[in-house]
Structures are given as C-alpha cells and as structure tokens.
Amino acid sequence: MKNIQSYIQDHKKRFLNELIELLKIPSISADSAYKNDVLKTAEAVKHSLEKAGCDVVEICKTDGNPIVYGEKTINPKLPTVLVYGHYDVQPADPIELWTSPPFEPIIKKTDLHPEGAIFARGACDDKGQMYMHVKALEFMVTTNQLPCNVKFMIEGEEEVGSKNLGTFVKNNRDKLKNDVILISDTGMIANDVPSITTGLRGLSYVEVEVTGPNRDLHSGLYGGAVANPINILTKMIASLHDENNHITIPGFYDKVEELSKEERTEMAKAPFSLDAYKKALQINDVYGELGYTTNERNSIRPTLDVNGIWGGYTGEGAKTVIASKAFAKISMRLVPHQDWEEITELFTKHFTSIAPVAVTVKVTPHHGGQGYVTPIDNIGYQAASKAYQQTFGKKPIPQRSGGSIPIVALFEEELKSKTILMGFGLDSDAIHSPNEHFGVFNYLKGIETIPYFYKYFTELSK
Amino acid sequence: MKNIQSYIQDHKKRFLNELIELLKIPSISADSAYKNDVLKTAEAVKHSLEKAGCDVVEICKTDGNPIVYGEKTINPKLPTVLVYGHYDVQPADPIELWTSPPFEPIIKKTDLHPEGAIFARGACDDKGQMYMHVKALEFMVTTNQLPCNVKFMIEGEEEVGSKNLGTFVKNNRDKLKNDVILISDTGMIANDVPSITTGLRGLSYVEVEVTGPNRDLHSGLYGGAVANPINILTKMIASLHDENNHITIPGFYDKVEELSKEERTEMAKAPFSLDAYKKALQINDVYGELGYTTNERNSIRPTLDVNGIWGGYTGEGAKTVIASKAFAKISMRLVPHQDWEEITELFTKHFTSIAPVAVTVKVTPHHGGQGYVTPIDNIGYQAASKAYQQTFGKKPIPQRSGGSIPIVALFEEELKSKTILMGFGLDSDAIHSPNEHFGVFNYLKGIETIPYFYKYFTELSK
Numbered sequence: 001m002k003n004i005q006s007y008i009q010d011h012k013k014r015f016l017n018e019l020i021e022l023l024k025i026p027s028i029s030a031d032s033a034y035k036n037d038v039l040k041t042a043e044a045v046k047h048s049l050e051k052a053g054c055d056v057v058e059i060c061k062t063d064g065n066p067i068v069y070g071e072k073t074i075n076p077k078l079p080t081v082l083v084y085g086h087y088d089v090q091p092a093d094p095i096e097l098w099t100s101p102p103f104e105p106i107i108k109k110t111d112l113h114p115e116g117a118i119f120a121r122g123a124c125d126d127k128g129q130m131y132m133h134v135k136a137l138e139f140m141v142t143t144n145q146l147p148c149n150v151k152f153m154i155e156g157e158e159e160v161g162s163k164n165l166g167t168f169v170k171n172n173r174d175k176l177k178n179d180v181i182l183i184s185d186t187g188m189i190a191n192d193v194p195s196i197t198t199g200l201r202g203l204s205y206v207e208v209e210v211t212g213p214n215r216d217l218h219s220g221l222y223g224g225a226v227a228n229p230i231n232i233l234t235k236m237i238a239s240l241h242d243e244n245n246h247i248t249i250p251g252f253y254d255k256v257e258e259l260s261k262e263e264r265t266e267m268a269k270a271p272f273s274l275d276a277y278k279k280a281l282q283i284n285d286v287y288g289e290l291g292y293t294t295n296e297r298n299s300i301r302p303t304l305d306v307n308g309i310w311g312g313y314t315g316e317g318a319k320t321v322i323a324s325k326a327f328a329k330i331s332m333r334l335v336p337h338q339d340w341e342e343i344t345e346l347f348t349k350h351f352t353s354i355a356p357v358a359v360t361v362k363v364t365p366h367h368g369g370q371g372y373v374t375p376i377d378n379i380g381y382q383a384a385s386k387a388y389q390q391t392f393g394k395k396p397i398p399q400r401s402g403g404s405i406p407i408v409a410l411f412e413e414e415l416k417s418k419t420i421l422m423g424f425g426l427d428s429d430a431i432h433s434p435n436e437h438f439g440v441f442n443y444l445k446g447i448e449t450i451p452y453f454y455k456y457f458t459e460l461s462k
Numbered sequence: 463m464k465n466i467q468s469y470i471q472d473h474k475k476r477f478l479n480e481l482i483e484l485l486k487i488p489s490i491s492a493d494s495a496y497k498n499d500v501l502k503t504a505e506a507v508k509h510s511l512e513k514a515g516c517d518v519v520e521i522c523k524t525d526g527n528p529i530v531y532g533e534k535t536i537n538p539k540l541p542t543v544l545v546y547g548h549y550d551v552q553p554a555d556p557i558e559l560w561t562s563p564p565f566e567p568i569i570k571k572t573d574l575h576p577e578g579a580i581f582a583r584g585a586c587d588d589k590g591q592m593y594m595h596v597k598a599l600e601f602m603v604t605t606n607q608l609p610c611n612v613k614f615m616i617e618g619e620e621e622v623g624s625k626n627l628g629t630f631v632k633n634n635r636d637k638l639k640n641d642v643i644l645i646s647d648t649g650m651i652a653n654d655v656p657s658i659t660t661g662l663r664g665l666s667y668v669e670v671e672v673t674g675p676n677r678d679l680h681s682g683l684y685g686g687a688v689a690n691p692i693n694i695l696t697k698m699i700a701s702l703h704d705e706n707n708h709i710t711i712p713g714f715y716d717k718v719e720e721l722s723k724e725e726r727t728e729m730a731k732a733p734f735s736l737d738a739y740k741k742a743l744q745i746n747d748v749y750g751e752l753g754y755t756t757n758e759r760n761s762i763r764p765t766l767d768v769n770g771i772w773g774g775y776t777g778e779g780a781k782t783v784i785a786s787k788a789f790a791k792i793s794m795r796l797v798p799h800q801d802w803e804e805i806t807e808l809f810t811k812h813f814t815s816i817a818p819v820a821v822t823v824k825v826t827p828h829h830g831g832q833g834y835v836t837p838i839d840n841i842g843y844q845a846a847s848k849a850y851q852q853t854f855g856k857k858p859i860p861q862r863s864g865g866s867i868p869i870v871a872l873f874e875e876e877l878k879s880k881t882i883l884m885g886f887g888l889d890s891d892a893i894h895s896p897n898e899h900f901g902v903f904n905y906l907k908g909i910e911t912i913p914y915f916y917k918y919f920t921e922l923s924k
Binding site for chain 2: 029030031032090091093094097159160161187201203205207212213214215216217218219220221222223224225226227228230231232233234235237238239241281282283284285286287288289294295297298301302303304305306307308309310311312313314315316317318319320321322323326327328329331333356357358359360366367401402403404427430431432433434435
C-alpha cells in the first residue's frame with residue numbers, strides 16, 4: 001500500500017475531527033427519547049460513505065432503526081469484503097461519573113494512550129472502530145489502491161440486540177453477497193500485543209419481576225408476615241450460583257464446549273498479569289467459577305450477571321416500606337454450542353419454579369444471540385494476521401473474547417461466509433462505562449491496517 | 463361530656479375542611495426539596511393550636527425541622543396530659559399508583575368506610591390523627607369541659623427517625639412535665655372492634671453499599687471474572703435469613719422477649735381472618751418465621767426487611783453492564799429488650815464479615831429506636847379503655863403493634879411517664895403506601911373519644 005503512512009499523517013487532523021462530529025450525536029438505541037439522534041447519525045454515516053467513494057449508498061428502513069448500506073464494486077470477478085459495524089451507542093449513565101460530558105468529545109492523554117485518546121460515548125464501541133473502515137476506504141479509493149469490491153452494512157440496533165438486522169439479512173442475501181465479513185467491534189490485548197478475536201460468547205438477556213402484595217406496605221405493620229418481593233428476589237438470584245460459582249440452572253451446562261488441555265495451555269500463553277488486572281480495577285481479588293483462570297472465566301465459560309436491580313424506596317433518607325414489586329435485568333453470556341433461545345427457556349422455567357407460592361414471578365426475554373468461533377486456518381484470518389504483522393511488526397495472537405456480537409452467527413448461517421474480527425480497542429477503553437475512550441494511536445493504526453487486509457485477502461483468494 | 467355528639471355534628475364540615483387544608487401541604491421530611499412545605503405545615507399547626515384555645519403556642523427551632531409546642535393550663539394542681547404527634551409525612555412515591563393526587567385530598571367511599579374516607583398522604587399518619595386532638599381540645603375549651611391541663615408536642619421528623627426530638631425532650635424536661643403521654647399514631651382492629659396498642663416494635667434502619675470494580679464494566683469482557691456487586695449483594699442479603707426465615711445475624715435474638723404460652727393464647731383471641739388478610743393483599747400465601755402465626759410475626763417477633771434496592775442499569779431496554787456499586791436500604795423491626803444500637807452494631811459487624819474479599823462494603827446507620835410495652839394495669843390505659851367503652855360501647859382489646867414510634871421509649875426514660883397509644887386508623891388505611899386514607903368515621907370518633915380520656919384520667923388520678 002503506497003504512501004499510506006504519509007496519507008494518514010497528512011489527513012490525521014481531519015480524520016479525528018470527522019469522528020468527533022459523529023460522536024457528538026447521542027445515538028442511544030436503548031432509549032426511545034433519542035430516536036431523532038439515531039436517525040441523524042444514520043444520515044451522517046450515509047454522507048461519510050458517499051464522500052469516501054461508495055457508488056451506491058442508501059438508508060434502508062427497518063421496523064426499528066435504519067441500516068446504512070453502501071457499496072463500491074470495481075470488478076464483479078474480484079472478491080467482495082462486507083464491512084459490518086454499528087452507529088448506535090450504549091446509554092451514558094451513570095452520567096455523574098463522566099469526567100467530561102459523554103457527547104462532547106475531547107482528546108486527553110492517559111497512561112496507556114500517551115498520544116491521547118478520544119473520550120466520548122461510542123468513541124470505541126463502535127463509532128470509532130466503524131469509522132476506521134470508512135477512512136480506510138477513502139485512502140484506497142483516493143490512491144487507486146482498492147484491490148477488491150467492498151460493501152458496508154452499518155446498523156443502529158446493536159446495543160439493543162440487533163432486533164431487525166436478521167430480517168434485513170434474510171431479505172437481502174444477494175445484495176449482501178460477499179466472500180468475507182470484516183468487523184471491528186472487539187479489542188486487542190495491548191497496543192504492542194496485537195490480537196485477533198477468534199471467539200465470541202452468545203447472550204441471553206432477560207428481565208424479571210417479582211410481585212408480592214398488591215400495594216406497597218408499611219414494613220412495621222406487615223414486616224415479617226408477608227413475603228417481601230425484594231428479599232425474595234435476592235434469595236432467588238443468589239440461588240442461581242452455587243458455592244463454587246457454578247450456575248445452578250438445570251441443563252445450563254449441557255452443551256457447553258469443553259476445551260482440551262492443549263487449547264487451554266495455548267490460551268494461557270497470552271500475556272496477562274493478574275496483579276495489573278486487579279490494580280486497574282482497584283479490586284482486592286478476582287471472583288469467579290472454581291477451576292478456571294480469569295481469562296478462561298471471561299471467554300470460554302458461560303456466566304450469569306445481574307446488570308440492574310431495583311425495587312422499593314431508593315430516594316434520599318429512609319422509608320419503612322415493603323415494596324409490592326422488585327425487578328432485575330439479568331444477562332447470561334454463552335459459549336459456542338449453547339443455544340440462546342434454549343438457555344432463555346431453561347432460565348425462565350427454573351426461575352419461575354424457585355419462586356415461593358407467596359409471590360408471583362414474570363420473566364421477559366429482552367434479546368439474545370449465539371456464540372461464534374473463527375477457524376484460524378481460514379484465509380480471512382490469515383489475511384488479517386498478515387495485515388497486523390505488516391503494521392505492528394508482530395504476529396497477532398488469536399484470542400477468545402467474552403463479548404457478544406449476536407449477529408455474527410446469523411451472518412454465517414444466512415450469507416455462508418466467515419467473519420473476521422479485527423478489533424483495535426483495549427479492555428481499558430471503558431466501553432459501556434463512564435469515560436469510554438479510544439486511543440488516537442488505535443484509531444489511526446486501524447485505518448493503516450485495514451487496507452492491508454484487503455490486499456492480502458485479495459491475493460489469498462486467487 | 464355534655465353535647466359532644468351534637469357539637470361534632472354541628473362542626474363536622476369545618477373539622478373535615480380544616481384537616482383537608484393541612485393535608486394539602488406536602489410536608490415530606492425525607493426529601494429536603496420539601497423543606498419549605500415542612501415549615502409551612504408547622505406554622506399551620508401553630509395557628510390551629512392557638513385557635514383551639516392554647517394559652518401558649520410556640521415553634522421551637524431544632525437542628526432539623528421545628529417542633530410545635532402548645533399548652534393550656536387550667537390549674538397546676540390538676541394532672542397534665544402531654545399530646546405527642548407529628549406533622550411530617552412519608553414520601554408519596556410510587557406516585558403513579560395513586561388514584562388521586564396525594565396532596566389534593568378527596569373524600570371517597572370504600573367498603574370499610576361507607577361514610578367516606580379522606581384520601582391523601584398523611585391523612586391517617588399522622589396529620590389526621592394528630593388533628594383529632596386539636597379538635598378535641600377545641601370542644602373541651604369551647605364548652606368549658608377541659609378537666610385537666612394539656613400540653614402539645616408536635617414534631618416534623620417522625621418519618622425520618624425523630625433525629626432532634628430526643629435532644630429537645632432532654633433539654634425541656636420541666637416544660638414537658640406531665641402525668642401521661644397521649645399519642646394517636648397507631649391503629650385499631652376494626653371500626654366495630656376497638657383496640658388499644660400496648661406494644662411497639664423498635665427499629666434499626668441502615669443503608670448498605672457494596673463496591674466491586676472501580677467503574678462500571680462491560681459484562682461480556684469482564685462477566686464471570688470479577689465480583690458483580692449486585693450478585694454479591696443479593697447473596698449477602700439472602701444469607702440474612704435461614705430456611706426457616708430466622709434471622710442469621712449472630713446474637714440477634716439474644717435479648718428477644720419470649721412470650722408465655724398464656725400471653726400468646728390471649729393474643730390469639732383477637733379476631734383475625736387469614737383468608738381476608740390474603741384476599742386484601744391479593745397474595746396466595748403468607749410468608750414468615752417458622753413457628754409463629756401471622757399476628758405474632760408482625761408484632762412480637764423481630765424482622766429484617768429490605769425497603770429499597772438499586773444498582774446497575776434500571777432504564778428502558780437492555781444494558782450489558784457490571785455495575786461498580788450496588789445499594790440497599792434495610793430495616794429491622796425489634797421487640798422489647800432488643801437495643802437498637804446494639805442490633806445496628808451486630809448487623810454492621812456481621813454484614814461486613816460476610817462480604818467476599820473481592821468487594822468492599824459500607825454500612826451507614828440511618829436511625830433507630832427502642833421497642834415499648836404499656837402495662838394494662840396503669841391508670842392511663844384504664845382511662846383510655848373506659849373512653850372507648852363510652853364511645854364504641856365495647857371494651858377495647860389490648861394489642862401489640864408491629865410498627866415503631868422510636869421516641870416513646872425515650873419519653874418514659876426522660877419524662878418518667880407512661881405513653882398511651884389511642885390509635886383510630888385501620889391497617890387497610892394504606893399508610894406509607896399509595897392511596898393512604900383515613901375514615902371520616904374514625905376521624906370523628908377520635909374527636910369524640912379523646913375528651914373522655916381526659917375525663918376518666920383526671921378522675922382516676924384523684
């Protein structure tokens with residue numbers, strides 16, 4: 001790729017400013033109050049693809065937020081890369097913990113990002129990583145170095161379970177026809193330890209509601225005599241893990257893929273410092289399933305986490321009340337072969353069965369998706385590996401991620417092509433948290449690495 | 463008492479309107495946003511005491527909300543009744559469950575209140591019951607039938623633990639000197655089953671905070687590898703009760719008063735229908751400590767209830783986050799001989815001790831108070847009993863209440879006099895809940911009964 005580094009240097013300021021403009025729009029898909037910002041963001045992505053050189057760009061309506069589609073075909077005989085990303089972001093709360101407003105992007109230096117990092121909701125997940133692909137295309141088109149065809153599919157519902165993407169994919173198999181799917185929505189181990197994500201966890205996300213008495217009660221007059229929905233909810237949730245932190249839902253582990261001793265030994269080679277991990281999170285100790293390391297617990301093992309809980313009086317001061325209802329949002333991360341719909345059913349059946357007769361329980365599934373594994377002998381993975389070697393001077397480490405991109409399994413099923421996860425973020429980028437950020441180094445390194453993927457993938461496809 | 467019934471009939475409309483005006487002021491002591499309404503309410507109570515015939519009325523400053531003091535001395539040789547009540551109210555949330563706005567009082571008929579009931583926050587607890595005493599005084603003064611001296615002490619912090627009342631009482635022992643303390647802040651069994659509360663439970667109210675990682679984390683990248691503060695909090699709270707619903711805090715039951723078989727048999731005579739109880743709350747079953755009846759569980763036994771819990775994402779939709787912190791408000795109802803400060807210490811020590819090393823725990827005591835028992839051989843109780851017989855035509859049943867008026871134990875300690883709890887509310891009045899109300903019958907019956915208490919107490923004191 002000729003002049004790529006100089007091109008990036010010459011246009012660095014603009015690349016950053018364009019991303020900053022995109023980050024200013026609060027495209028929070030979980031909260032309908034931001035509907036217009038979501039649509040505004042889709043428009044902005046459309047324009048950026050047109051400017052980057054796509055021949056065809058369109059905003060495709062869905063039953064939810066629209067999908068931005070773009071393509072640049074140079075020769076039907078050449079391979080086609082389909083880029084997937086999302087322009088929606090997570091809610092920003094707890095807002096008070098942000099050191100700068102989540103939608104007023106600012107570049108600040110950090111220990112891990114001496115060249116500075118862009119602080120904003122969505123900086124890394126996924127506006128920043130998605131936009132690297134737009135700028136990589138701009139470079140290849142402007143310098144006449146695009147070696148193959150490219151398609152973009154940028155959705156606006158990833159953070160709420162890609163509700164409508166499945167239907168869109170099913171209805172547009174030809175339009176989306178491709179030889180490999182390229183996604184930057186994951187991370188790498190460190191800026192000097194490049195890695196490629198070869199596995200993703202599946203997800204089942206449910207909301208539970210426990211109802212006791214038909215109204216809030218005075219805890220003095222009724223305390224001790226009626227089931228307190230909050231006390232009951234804590235008992236029910238607590239019982240979902242045993243003393244070894246195994247999940248107690250019958251059948252939960254039946255289909256879990258057990259890795260061989262060799263595979264686990266291979267995984268264990270990835271550089272990892274437990275002390276640094278604890279220090280970064282300011283925790284005295286880690287906590288998890290007996291018999292597995294930290295890196296195994298958050299990648300090859302399924303989990304059950306309460307993501308939110310609420311009930312009763314949560315305001316200032318004290319209120320002696322027994323609430324009528326208590327609620328929790330619970331998500332389970334799944335590993336390959338666990339079917340998310342089956343797990344959701346197992347959870348619902350079990351959770352309802354453990355409720356005492358004194359309360360009623362409602363379980364509402366939010367969304368879910370299957371896990372995924374990329375074989376490293378596939379040419380897409382090899383092209384990515386060579387691209388990282390070119391720009392980082394190091395062979396990347398294949399790594400299982402604990403995160404989920406539910407739609408990836410569906411892509412393979414519907415489009416019959418493999419997905420390559422070239423993530424340039426770091427675990428410390430605080431995605432889904434206050435002060436999310438994305439390193440300037442990572443952003444530019446992504447723009448530099450992506451064109452090499454196109455180059456090597458085209459060569460290996462011959 | 464001459465003409466009391468006709469006096470009440472003649473002034474019924476005004477008695478109701480005056481109370482309705484008082485109920486319109488949202489004197490929520492738990493929320494500092496209502497500070498001015500609290501002060502406005504104190505002023506209104508002051509004026510009502512002046513109009514009712516007190517010689518001296520003053521608003522006494524404290525470090526918190528002021529205390530309204532009033533007195534009417536007719537002859538220092540005669541006994542003095544000290545009336546205690548409170549003008550502050552509970553928060554109104556969940557506001558959406560009110561069928562009419564909590565601070566726009568309205569009179570509606572109900573099955574239990576065919577003559578209508580006043581619906582408003584504070585209607586029963588305690589503005590309505592406190593104001594009965596003001597109107598009873600008006601009657602006795604206007605008709606020259608006040609048989610003894612009377613003092614009023616109406617505070618504005620009862621719903622937040624009477625923070626400053628203790629100091630006020632300690633500093634004003636002479637001013638508050640009395641022969642009996644009269645309080646209407648409890649209930650009776652039914653409008654045709656009068657009862658007098660002879661026992662109150664103590665209270666320890668704490669807030670707990672569990673902290674895991676130093677920031678909210680992505681539940682995919684960290685799920686299963688770090689302690690989730692919400693999961694941990696549920697485990698910790700769940701462990702506070704064993705499988706028989708006994709509280710597991712070491713030493714918690716050490717000083718609990720165990721009632722004799724005879725006393726429990728006596729208690730069991732109070733009319734009670736478990737079916738009606740379950741039907742009223744729309745629950746399939748009751749729930750509580752093994753070996754005790756519903757009426758024992760909520761009166762002679764201590765309890766531990768979560769009054770509020772919160773943590774993580776509680777908004778619309780789904781957020782895959784592991785929260786940095788989780789919180790709960792927990793209150794324990796105590797029985798006579800359990801010391802609330804000792805129990806608070808036991809709780810704090812135990813709760814901290816059961817936290818896994820992977821999290822840190824903070825326990826903040828909110829407030830508390832001791833339990834109380836009124837001996838029924840005391841002349842105050844006998845005067846009250848005769849008063850009910852006079853106006854209800856039935857001997858009232860002595861009854862232990864599950865509620866707490868923490869300050870009562872302190873009154874006895876500091877002022878060396880017994881407290882008589884003449885409550886006219888019903889359990890179904892929904893105090894501390896949406897749609898709190900107070901029967902018009904109960905309000906007027908209270909105004910009618912109170913003067914007889916003065917009469918008989920004065921006679922029995924001779």
